[in-house]
Amino acid sequence: MKKQQIGLFKIIKHSFFWIAVSVMMMIGSIVLFVVNARLSIEFTGGIDLTINELNNEENLVSALKDGLTAQGFNQPQINIEKEGTNTSLLVSLPFENDEQVKEVSSGVNQILLNQGFISSPDAIVGLSLNGPSVSSYMKSGAINAIIVGLILISIYIMFSFASVRKHISPLVLGGVTILTMLFDTSIALGAYGLWMAFNSTVTVDTIFIISILTIMGYSINDTIIILDRIRENIARQSDSLDKGTVLYGQLVEDSIWQTMRRSLGTGVTTLLVTLTMFIFGTDMLQKFAFTIAIGIIAGTYSSLFFASPMTYIFLNKWKKELKKL
Template sequence: MEFFKIDKVFDFMSKRLPFLGLSGLLVIASIVLLFTKGLNFGIDFAGGTVVQVQYEQKAPIEKIRNTLEGTKYENSTITEFGSPQEVVIRIKGSSSNLANDIGDEMHKLLDSTGNFEVRRVDMVGPKVGGELREKGLMALGLSLVVILIYVSFRFEWRFAVASILALAHDVTIALGAISLFNIEVNLDILAAILTILGYSLNDTIIVFDRIREGVQISKESILDKVVNESVSKTLSRTTLTSLTTFFVVITLFLFGGEIIHGFAFTMLVGIVVGTYSSIFIAASFLVQLKFSIANFKAKEAEKLKRQKEKEKMRAMYEQGTV
């Protein structure tokens, strides 16, 4: 199935500066949001307690807030969870001063709010939360380093730098959206960010592979034209893959319930931004880094020459002439 004509070449590179400018503005806005508003770290990273309560009738959220007013739980965050009958009470910070059986204590405090049952109580200490946050950032950093090494080995250093810049672009904008919409950052969000890295890298590698192939077989010496041809050839594949994934994730976002809402939202942003960067940004970075077709072909010719010399020496050795 083709959304775009195979022989149609779109002139992406003539518009690369406006697209890079737009991306620059989005990245700067995201960084400003991260430094001013910050991220809303959930229980997984900040430490604290989660209490899930199910009522027989619609949960009286305002009454719950008023009931907890003046207690050690007065700064809790109370939100609807999945259905109007269920709520989640999130108590951030240290849980060392809480009662051993917080479920029983919460049951007593909320007794006047209606008939309900405490379905879940999860506690995470602040030390554990800090360790999870540190290891999450380490996992993100190591992922970028490994990707840089892999792409450098498979392609050329300019491809590697361009792919890392594109990935940093995608992740920064995704984090900016998370901050803007006050999405709670937990282990699910970390998983979504790492998934975005893999998804975006996959698209970028396919585009770069086609560019390398185009450089090798094309008689064209102008990089912009080779990039336009290569990106145009992958356009249908990129569009189909992105739309298929997008429809699955938006279904999760709309019908998956509160528990998966943050993950699905992050994935939606990542898919849109990752597809955009694979088509318009990654290759633009490659052009901006002054990748040279002549130098690349010279290196490939030298590599092929060395390979033939090795094969010749091996043949002579096997025949006993060396």
């Protein structure tokens, strides 16, 4: 049997290696995120104040912690971010009800005025309150959005690849797509967790959730490109596969290299746009662009070195074919 090598190196022959590397990357990324995760007040409840011309800023955090603790609010989390002449002050606590949020807001205002951090109440030019009820709604909304997305994606895969069920189950391809998407999002989680470790102002907020949902969609698109080529090649060489004159492993290998330029081209062009957004964008846009950029890099890698090897392993042909590849 003559095999035609169209790629620079063999990928499918080392399927277990690529899968093992990818799994370790996933585990490391998840650990990074869990260790450093810090929820925004949108999810924990809290107060966001924008203060114009703040005085004695270096003593503000300790004064607020001491003052709020004296008022019976334990373990307050204080974050300060400077934006020109304005200062963003975030105060988060494990609130039990919405009334506590108002009490803390009043307490913070008293501390700021009584200790001379602001000259008058007019120095507070922005105020946002998030209570437990709002936080609970935001959490459930984010979880529901992710679950619905996963269900719809699985349904699409099952119907889209029904024509090649003779050689590979659509359920297998659906499972590969979901696992690849989990890999892409976990890498983005890990990178974001690392950013949170070095920047106390970076938190898990709605912008981050939107970014993750966007990565899920991009991941599906990237994976579909390679799986669709595998589907086309299976349909085109169905008789040869039945006769054994074409190896499944070589078919998947050829599919990878046939789509390599397209996958890399799409990834690079999209990455350039997100990098521009990160460099010239503001705070929220930077968070979005950073997360998307990591997701694009992960998606390009996973479609070639994770989804494809996993598809081949799930075909259960590797025991007979690996030595022939």
